[in-house]
Amino acid sequence: MRRRGIGTVVRRRLALRPGRVVLVDREGTLRAGDLLDLVRLRRATPGSSPHSVPLGLADLPATAPLRQVLVTALAADGELLLRSSGTTLGQPRLQRRGPLSAKQLVMLLDLARRVGLRPGRTVASAAPGVHGHGLQVALGALGLGAVLVDLSHLPSRPRIELLHRTSPDLLTGVPVHLSDVLTADLEHAAKRSLRIPHVISGSDRLDDELRADLARRFRARVHDVYGTSETGSLTVDGKPLRGVRIRESDGLLHVRSPFTAGREIVTDRGKVTARGRVVVQGRADGQISSGGMLHHPHEVAWLLHERPGVRAAQLRAVPDARFGLRTIAEVEIGELPAGVDPPTAEELRALIHDRLGPAAVPRQILLSTRED
Numbered sequence: 001m002r003r004r005g006i007g008t009v010v011r012r013r014l015a016l017r018p019g020r021v022v023l024v025d026r027e028g029t030l031r032a033g034d035l036l037d038l039v040r041l042r043r044a045t046p047g048s049s050p051h052s053v054p055l056g057l058a059d060l061p062a063t064a065p066l067r068q069v070l071v072t073a074l075a076a077d078g079e080l081l082l083r084s085s086g087t088t089l090g091q092p093r094l095q096r097r098g099p100l101s102a103k104q105l106v107m108l109l110d111l112a113r114r115v116g117l118r119p120g121r122t123v124a125s126a127a128p129g130v131h132g133h134g135l136q137v138a139l140g141a142l143g144l145g146a147v148l149v150d151l152s153h154l155p156s157r158p159r160i161e162l163l164h165r166t167s168p169d170l171l172t173g174v175p176v177h178l179s180d181v182l183t184a185d186l187e188h189a190a191k192r193s194l195r196i197p198h199v200i201s202g203s204d205r206l207d208d209e210l211r212a213d214l215a216r217r218f219r220a221r222v223h224d225v226y227g228t229s230e231t232g233s234l235t236v237d238g239k240p241l242r243g244v245r246i247r248e249s250d251g252l253l254h255v256r257s258p259f260t261a262g263r264e265i266v267t268d269r270g271k272v273t274a275r276g277r278v279v280v281q282g283r284a285d286g287q288i289s290s291g292g293m294l295h296h297p298h299e300v301a302w303l304l305h306e307r308p309g310v311r312a313a314q315l316r317a318v319p320d321a322r323f324g325l326r327t328i329a330e331v332e333i334g335e336l337p338a339g340v341d342p343p344t345a346e347e348l349r350a351l352i353h354d355r356l357g358p359a360a361v362p363r364q365i366l367l368s369t370r371e372d
Helices: 006-016 032-044 066-074 102-115 132-144 156-166 175-188 208-218 297-306 345-356
Strands: 021-025 028-031 080-083 094-097 122-125 147-150 170-173 198-202 221-228 232-236 245-249 252-256 265-272 278-283 288-290 293-295 310-320 324-333 364-369
Touching (some): 006 066, 021 066, 028 032, 102 221, 122 156, 208 221, 245 265
Antiparallel strands (some): 221 232, 288 293, 310 324
16 A cells, blocks of 8 residues: 555545635634645745745744644645654754554554544644644644644633634643643633533643643543654553553663654653553653753753853753743853953843743843852
């Protein structure tokens, strides 16, 4: 059987029912035929002018709406070009996802079955489409004939209004996104009761208290999905998906999945219980996940050292109610070159944001001065 890229599969699925609504967002509704028209236009004029849409998923801005992400992904010829997190195979890098194999398809169908994703259902995603979590949900939903609701990048009240207007069967996001949706619903929905049968959390540790709050508020079954961008999804509620093999050695999880090309790779620190349940206990690479976004504290410290006048810099991780973990940077200012002003916390914050991204920005930057 000929292997086909996910973009080809989804485009053919859309062509079967061009009048079907496939996406609801702040701009309104988008039907399958209209989405295909946008994809054809995108394929006909790739990068034809400075004002055209970016060439690949890795080029899209973090704030790209889901409809732009879908047009870019579906216009790809046979493969998707993603930027990996670097969690399992070293530094983040561009990663190519080509046509799905039979084993990969079986694994993804098992994932959909376990979290309640079915044809005709409505899936609300609070995860940005440029992230692996949001993209996988979006393409999977379209491939199965579900309707997508884009909650990402919306202010609280419009997000809740859209959520209640569409009454989704599934809600998905990183824990911090789900926490924001929960808080916004409590603030703006008043006594309107909304039942969401399935809530799907991924890309970061799901706190027990948040899980209970989501289940109670939405009367939902809450699923905790674990995986990485390099290996794909691996477990649902601790149970490995079909085709996934996970073993523990010296406190590290060794994984082989249909997306690792037969290789066994180390993902995170964790254990496998006697009943075969996988428990993730932390990262194995020294990186910090803040709201599902990764950064390495050492990279931040090295960057701060480059700024003239910074004698020393160190970062420490602290618990954060919203993001799980954040960092605090302690920066020591030394002797300044002639004509150079001492750095301010705002300047250092902007430097980190521009060079390493928003996830790397510490919650606090504490400045101290040392005179020789």
